[in-house]
Amino acid sequence: MAIEENGFLEYLQLQDGVPDLVTKSELIARVRAEGYPVSDRQLTFYVSEGLLPRSVRVGSRAGAYPSIVIDLLTWILRARDGGVPIEALKELLPVWKFLVRARTRRELDLGELEYVARQHVSSTEGALGVARLVIDVMSCYCSKCRSDIVIVTKSGAKMLMGDSTSTVGFAVARTFDDEEAGPTPRWFASTRVSLASTDRPSSDPTTVILGLKPNEALPPDPEDERSESCDQVRESVPGG
Template sequence: MVHEENGFLEYLDLQGDLPDQVTKSELLAQVREAGFSLSDRQLTFYVTEGLVPRSVRVGTRAGTYPVSVVWLMKWILQARDAGVSIEALKELLPVWKFLIRAQRDELLDIGGLESVARQHVTSYEASLGVPRVVSYVLMRACCPTCRGKIRVVYKDGTERSLNDADATIGFAIARTPTDDADDAAAGTPQWWASARIALSIPSNHSTDPTTVILGVKPNEALPPDPSDHPGHNQASTEEEEHM
């Protein structure tokens, strides 16, 4: 299939065997049902910015979008709620697409993920956003059954199931100092930040001794722990509340 530049056919391909398409009103309704605020004008803005493909008229129907655009819109809006800029989202969009394909193909190639990220993600803001995209697509927007089918292939060829307790991904950000021309290190890349995330999801955030809880004050009640069946892209309008 020939891919357009962030176009209709590419998003149709992203959803694999799912033939589903939605009209603009259906797209807006599904996104709102998931707890996000999205107006007609905002949707037009994201289309104009090149983050969302234009609709295509199919037969006698009004303009439609592949259902994968609903998944895309949810990711964009949760990222915007977290303060991610439009420019950073443009850098992260190829990473999101790669991860959706990994979910579709049930295979996450860490070397491929690195290649896509290093090719498209250049700003520090977007670099910090890569772990978040991985977490969102493969953990929060993917049900346990689907996660169990996804194989992770590391750069040394070893494999894990996404649900394995020891399945993790590390991230290391390198930056090139440029502010101080007299600095001997100026112009030489240096390791700047690193993190590692577990790909398996504990169901007991509130009691897990290795989990740092954020977002609520010490004397506030914690939310219920995740259920065993969070929604996934193909069917979910009941995903966990966006982080």
């Protein structure tokens, strides 16, 4: 049976065969619980843009989605809040799918990540969003869950994602028109990040907190919530 691009079956496969479904109302409620207000109209818009799969009837459940769509819609709304344009999100969607598969098998191959990103992401906005996307997807696991995820470097060396000394670099190149040499590739931006978890983000002295005014109260420590989420992920993923 052919799998429609961005279709229901493709996203069901991203769950490693786990038949966990949510209705439209459950999807909206779960995403709102993550702090992102979303409406029926927005849901329809993202489906029409090809960023979300269409719902299907499964047994008595009309309008059902694979539960992984909760993560997908949350990422889309978070990226939109950060100013990522729709066209860049479309470029990044194949990278998101690759990262979800990598997270499930608990191995992130940087050579494969680079190939997928360079194959699908062509805009500067999209390229600048890859590092943030990697952090978003791989950080879905709590520190205990991702401590055994392996990062495979382009040279074949392996390192544990949970090790704070393990970092991944991102470099963005652009082609500029040189009057003498013609189109010339040049480095545009670069950064290096750690995917390891910070156990106490609000009290860690090496963490710079952003997004709130200087005198505003900080959110509660999310460690307990991550531990609960960790247990739920392990129960839903075979072999977890």
